[in-house]
Amino acid sequence: MSLVRVQNFSVSLDGFATGEGQTLQAPFGHAGERLHDWMFATRWGRAMLGRTGGSGGVDDAFARQFADGIGAEIMGAGKFGPPGWQDDPEWKGPWGSNPPFHTPVFVLTHRPRPSVEREGGTTFHFLDASPAEALATAREAAGGRDVRLGGGPTMLRDFLAAGLVDHLHVVVVPLVLGRGVRLWDGLEALERDYDVESTSSPGGVTHVTFTRRAV
Numbered sequence: 001m002s003l004v005r006v007q008n009f010s011v012s013l014d015g016f017a018t019g020e021g022q023t024l025q026a027p028f029g030h031a032g033e034r035l036h037d038w039m040f041a042t043r044w045g046r047a048m049l050g051r052t053g054g055s056g057g058v059d060d061a062f063a064r065q066f067a068d069g070i071g072a073e074i075m076g077a078g079k080f081g082p083p084g085w086q087d088d089p090e091w092k093g094p095w096g097s098n099p100p101f102h103t104p105v106f107v108l109t110h111r112p113r114p115s116v117e118r119e120g121g122t123t124f125h126f127l128d129a130s131p132a133e134a135l136a137t138a139r140e141a142a143g144g145r146d147v148r149l150g151g152g153p154t155m156l157r158d159f160l161a162a163g164l165v166d167h168l169h170v171v172v173v174p175l176v177l178g179r180g181v182r183l184w185d186g187l188e189a190l191e192r193d194y195d196v197e198s199t200s201s202p203g204g205v206t207h208v209t210f211t212r213r214a215v
């Protein structure tokens with residue numbers, strides 16, 4: 001059975017995965033880019049931006065697991081665009097003509113629209129469905145490979161609460177955001193169902209992996 005995985009999901013020390021005030025210019029609101037500075041300092045992250053250089057250590061080893069074995073992604077409407085994107089029939093996401101997914105991507109929204117095909121193998125499909133239904137659809141599209149949950153925190157919380165996540169890679173970034181959207185609310189004792197490991201990186205972040213216990 002293919003796995004349901006979360007990779008490179010970054011939260012502040014106080015558990016926020018995005019800041020307040022999301023706009024087109026500031027997709028993470030007042031958090032700016034600070035939640036992902038660690039990732040774009042790596043070799044893999046810089047290559048994603050079309051640049052060379054970057055670190056090749058612990059952070060890079062984690063970051064580059066993003067696409068390994070992934071056949072589809074599910075994301076929330078809040079990741080696909082700033083508040084109100086549903087009112088713009090031309091909106092195709094903030095990633096340009098060649099988004100970094102290269103698989104089918106299922107966008108959860110209460111206002112679905114026709115699919116959008118982009119360069120490089122990414123096609124966005126829009127679903128108004130429960131987490132379990134969306135996962136069944138994505139699994140079929142993934143053709144036996146794993147399904148990545150791309151966030152944001154609201155959709156990810158729903159999938160975690162429904163017990164649908166096999167592998168969760170959270171990166172704890174040493175900053176205090178104070179406001180925004182939290183990941184952990186309502187997920188008391190989540191760790192009970194997982195083997196949990198933490199790896200501190202010399203870059204200053206902590207990689208926490210939750211791997212579902214074998215039954």
Ligand SMILES: NC(=O)c1ccc[n+]([C@@H]2O[C@H](COP(=O)([O-])OP(=O)(O)OC[C@H]3O[C@@H](n4cnc5c(N)ncnc54)[C@H](OP(=O)(O)O)[C@@H]3O)[C@@H](O)[C@H]2O)c1
Pocket residue numbers: 008009010011017018019022027028029035075076077078079080108109110111127128129130131150151152153154155156158181
């Ligand atoms: N820290 C990280 O690593 C990371 C990763 C990814 C994204 N982000 C950030 O997270 C933010 C977005 O997160 P968010 O929590 O605000 O929103 P989100 O989780 O991306 O999306 C939530 C929205 O998706 C739609 N939705 C969710 N479940 C649905 C379902 N079952 N059926 C139909 N529609 C459903 C609803 O939108 P509608 O009702 O409007 O349709 C809901 O309000 C952005 O700032 C993004 O940049 C951070």
